[in-house]
Amino acid sequence: MVVPVGLGAADPAPAAGAEAIVTPTVTDIAAAAEAPVNGYSPDLERIEIQLLLEGIYRHYGFDFRAYAYASLRRRIWKRIDSDGLKTISALQDRVLHDPSMMERLLLDLSINVTAMFRDPGFYVAFRRDVVPALRTYPFIRIWHAGCSTGEEAYSMAILLEEEDLYDRARIYATDINEVVIRKAKEGIFPLDRMQEYTQNYLRAGGTRSFSEYYTAMYDGALFAPRLMRNIVFSQHNLVTDRSFAECNVILCRNVLIYFDRTLQQRVHKLFHESLPIYGYLGLGSKESLRFTGFEDDYEAVDRREKIYRKIK
Amino acid sequence: MIAVGASWGGLKALRAIAHGLPAHFRVPITFVQHRSKESAALRELLQDCTSLIVCEVEDKQPIMGGYVYLAPPDYHLLVDGDEFSLSVDEPVRYSRPSIDVFFESVAERFGPAAVGVVLTGANEDGAEGLRQIAARGGLAVVQDPRTAESPIMPRAALRAVPTAQTLPLERMTPYLVSLDTGEENEQGRRKRTGGTDEVRA
Ligand SMILES: C[S@@+](CC[C@H](N)C(=O)[O-])C[C@H]1O[C@@H](n2cnc3c(N)ncnc32)[C@H](O)[C@@H]1O
Numbered sequence: 206m207v208v209p210v211g212l213g214a215a216d217p218a219p220a221a222g223a224e225a226i227v228t229p230t231v232t233d234i235a236a237a238a239e240a241p242v243n244g245y246s247p248d249l250e251r252i253e254i255q256l257l258l259e260g261i262y263r264h265y266g267f268d269f270r271a272y273a274y275a276s277l278r279r280r281i282w283k284r285i286d287s288d289g290l291k292t293i294s295a296l297q298d299r300v301l302h303d304p305s306m307m308e309r310l311l312l313d314l315s316i317n318v319t320a321m322f323r324d325p326g327f328y329v330a331f332r333r334d335v336v337p338a339l340r341t342y343p344f345i346r347i348w349h350a351g352c353s354t355g356e357e358a359y360s361m362a363i364l365l366e367e368e369d370l371y372d373r374a375r376i377y378a379t380d381i382n383e384v385v386i387r388k389a390k391e392g393i394f395p396l397d398r399m400q401e402y403t404q405n406y407l408r409a410g411g412t413r414s415f416s417e418y419y420t421a422m423y424d425g426a427l428f429a430p431r432l433m434r435n436i437v438f439s440q441h442n443l444v445t446d447r448s449f450a451e452c453n454v455i456l457c458r459n460v461l462i463y464f465d466r467t468l469q470q471r472v473h474k475l476f477h478e479s480l481p482i483y484g485y486l487g488l489g490s491k492e493s494l495r496f497t498g499f500e501d502d503y504e505a506v507d508r509r510e511k512i513y514r515k516i517k
Numbered sequence: 518m519i520a521v522g523a524s525w526g527g528l529k530a531l532r533a534i535a536h537g538l539p540a541h542f543r544v545p546i547t548f549v550q551h552r553s554k555e556s557a558a559l560r561e562l563l564q565d566c567t568s569l570i571v572c573e574v575e576d577k578q579p580i581m582g583g584y585v586y587l588a589p590p591d592y593h594l595l596v597d598g599d600e601f602s603l604s605v606d607e608p609v610r611y612s613r614p615s616i617d618v619f620f621e622s623v624a625e626r627f628g629p630a631a632v633g634v635v636l637t638g639a640n641e642d643g644a645e646g647l648r649q650i651a652a653r654g655g656l657a658v659v660q661d662p663r664t665a666e667s668p669i670m671p672r673a674a675l676r677a678v679p680t681a682q683t684l685p686l687e688r689m690t691p692y693l694v695s696l697d698t699g700e701e702n703e704q705g706r707r708k709r710t711g712g713t714d715e716v717r718a
Binding site: 247250273274275276278279280316318459461462463465466469489490491492493495496497 | 573574575576577578579589592593595596597598600602603604605606607618621622625626628653
């Protein structure tokens with residue numbers, strides 16, 4: 206059993222004397238094993254979640270076994286609650302016997318929250334620090350790994366068009382989830398977010414009027430088909446699929462946070478193999494190479510905006 | 518792990534807490550403060566009050582004693598084993614970071630070694646999380662609503678955990694420090710663990 210202590214013994218100590226302070230007593234530990242929340246002890250919960258993920262992997266081929274546990278656990282309970290179930294085992298029963306339940310769970314587990322020009326500072330830094338290098342290439346390949354419904358890829362297409370680079374660019378935008386890939390191909394985004402996106406666009410260094418890029422229709426904003434012409438949307442699983450091309454730039458933002466550290470390392474290996482020397486890697490604003498084992502293979506181009514360049 | 522949640526009026530309260538922490542404080546302490554995406558200066562404002570290192574958490578950062586951790590804006594913060602992890606899941610009750618989300622993961626991970634502290638705020642975030650910390654044998658602490666800039670959040674927390682230790686802000690840090698140095702009275706500790714054989718390393 207995992208003993209819940211303030212600091213695990215395996216923690217790298219920041220200074221001498223750093224140690225578990227709120228040390229559990231014998232009775233504490235017994236109490237933890239017995240203190241059920243929703244009728245669950247942490248141990249039993251972990252067992253049932255592992256069984257569920259193992260079942261999903263072996264029956265459907267989706268491998269969530271090395272996803273970050275705390276987030277996964279939250280989302281599994283959300284599904285259980287909204288379906289009026291009581292236990293993780295009950296969910297397992299439903300998921301394994303009813304593919305439509307698997308589909309719903311898949312949507313729950315792949316968090317598809319995204320936005321156009323999310324973190325405008327990232328795009329400012331990209332224009333300033335990456336675009337000049339891209340200008341020197343005859344052909345540019347960019348991979349958006351975990352692109353969700355495509356907002357990020359369209360943002361990049363807009364940026365490249367404004368920099369006069371789009372004609373020689375190809376954007377590969379991939380996601381594990383087929384449903385979001387289908388949506389991404391439509392290029393229609395909710396009208397009620399256009400105000401937010403317009404602000405993001407301007408703060409991201411946009412040089413035109415954002416409304417030039419879409420047509421407002423009754424059910425959404427349809428983005429200009431010319432933006433789609435060099436984007437290839439396809440389903441791709443970062444955990445189980447291989448690299449498909451050498452790319453000059455890989456952007457993988459707010460995807461790896463859902464993976465545990467071992468899985469992150471594996472995906473970083475895939476990225477490393479898919480980049481040439483001096484290829485660029487962009488991560489989400491609170492993601493870092495620091496804890497991945499690949500820190501020394503890259504140099505920071507913009508540390509704050511998490512843009513790196515492969516140096517070995 | 519000491520998990521501290523604050524919302525409206527939290528800056529002042531968090532600064533007061535950070536201010537009192539001694540340089541040798543060794544329990545990891547984490548602040549989750551509701552704030553907008555643009556409010557980047559909070560870390561600096563807190564750093565000005567303490568000699569401990571204040572850091573805004575990055576994904577998979579190891580949890581260590583001697584640090585004051587701060588939840589980054591626009592992400593949920595969770596603990597995962599010996600590390601933090603982040604998520605961009607939908608806001609919970611309009612908040613990202615959500616105090617409930619963080620407290621629930623702290624309860625799951627640290628059990629009786631968790632301390633949850635709910636401070637001032639004008640919503641009810643943190644109450645459910647504090648309930649889970651208490652349910653797993655952790656210690657629940659709530660700012661005395663009469664001393665809070667906004668009493669709504671502490672009141673909700675007290676409704677969820679009526680037995681929570683209630684303290685005015687100025688006694689909060691000395692109390693947390695007493696947990697670190699083992700001065701917490703045994704009775705209080707027994708009450709929450711149901712145990713009698715107090716053994717401390
Ligand atoms: C929060 S979204 C990030 C979207 C976008 N990159 C952004 O930052 O706005 C995370 C995406 O990662 C995708 N994802 C999760 N696991 C994946 C995997 N194993 N392979 C590829 N994509 C995955 C999800 O389907 C989801 O669309």
